[in-house]
Amino acid sequence: MSQPDKFKKLYKKMDATCKTRFHYSRRMKLHSAFSTWIIVYISLVLILTSLLQAYGIGTNIESKYFSLIQIFSSITVLVYSLMNDKNDYSSLSEKMYSCASQLNALKREADPHTAEGKLEKYAEISKKYQEILDLYETASINDFRADYWRSQLEMPEDYDIKGDSRKKLHAKIWFRYALNFVQYPLIVLIYVFLLYWLWIGEKSPV
Template sequence: MKKENDFGNLYKKIDATSKTRFHSSRRLKLHTKLSTATIVVISLALILTSLMQAYELGVNIKSKYLALIQVFSSITVLVYSLLIDKNDFSSLSEKMYSCASKLGELKQKIYPYLESGTQEQYNKFKDEYHDILKLYETAAINDFRADYVRAQLDMPENYKFGHWKFLYLNIKVTLLYIINYFQYIGVFVLLSSMLYWLWLGPLAAK
């Protein structure tokens, strides 16, 4: 059997794709949780600022910037609500997981033929692999490079990295994930800073 038709290469490709989709599913599921949490926290912050205003609590509660903070928070809630509806992270996460599960089942079917599979069997498994990818082609559009790199790091038997290369890839994946989730970090830091300023911050300019 030619190298391009090698069962080992097909098995490796399916294993990498399956692990990539599993990581994507977890990442998208976390996006769903963080987006929802962001909306809840900002909504609570809006209620808190209204109560602080009603009872005149906080050093800067009478500041002219309070209205700006409340409008900004309201717009942020609206934006995140639209993003959740548009991106549909939850549905994409389920599709990624389903795709990964089917690829995992296919991987188990191929395993017994790694050493003795025929050309006909190889073609059958290859077609089945491509059929699964076509079935979930919408999910594939949302592939994230860091998910694939994580999959490679989870396959030391197939992807050999030196010590420094391994360290570099781990740092790269960490940075890519931080960037991917940075919007939530930024919103929480900004919101916390504004609430701190309202409660204990320096006196606003009159």
């Protein structure tokens, strides 16, 4: 492989990694926001159910399942709080954004030299690229294939994905994202159903 080709291959790798890190950062930011809102949402449900019980409002407010719902809700809030602390979505988002920003700056530095492919410049850029990855790559960062696939779709000059292949990849990406975020709408729907049942649902045995 000629030196210019090696330089172009390195630039392509940096470009894909940069875009993947940006997508990763945005995904972690969404997880952070959604997790926080779920905690607030369930906490409000707990307050509302307590008020319904205090004022005796609702068809099933005296049901034997009422205490079970409150205990389950308290545990769910605790679990999400622990998950937020453990996963540290906000910190991961910032870390990956910083990584992507540095890679983007390195791409701009490398761009004028891709055609020439000077050996010393290739070695310098390659070293800086590895140093950035070493600085931000940790065992806590889980690879998410859909982030990389999105990056490929944004690089038509490097990845020849057209027609049905492009449609299939789009479908795979959004399927993976749906699975990754499905817990949030699911919890919202569960609590909407529980509130409906407590308030005006069909009366169950006490």
